[in-house]
Amino acid sequence: MTTPKRPPASPAPPPVDPPLPELVTPGEVAALFGVDAKTVTRWVLRGKLPGVRTPSGHHRFLRTDVDRLLRQAGATP
Structure with a gap:
């Protein structure tokens, strides 16, 4: 008596990078x-x-930091 063959395992999904x-x-x-x-x-x-500064020297800001400053100023983000 032979044992039934298992179907090949599906490949693991590629890793997902966290959102930027x-x-x-x-x-x-x-x-x-x-x-x-x-x-x-x-x-x-x-x-x-x-x-933060981009490699070309421009300023950029995290949206969460901007929202925090808006709340401190009494505005709604």
């Missing part, structure tokens, strides 16, 4: 707050809004 955080530009932040983009840059220099 949403980044916004100084212009987008400025539009949300009703200020000039240069004001947003000053906020970064004063430590009011943490930001």
Whole structure:
């Protein structure tokens, strides 16, 4: 008596990368707050809004940080 053959195992699904955080530009932040983009840059220099720099030197901001600052300012994100 022979044992039945098992069907081949299906390959494991490829690993899923975690989603990238949403980044916004100084212009987008400025539009949300009703200020000039240069004001947003000053906020970064004063430590009011943490930001990251792209390899080309541009500022970008985590959407979660911007939403937090909006809540602190009394606005709805």
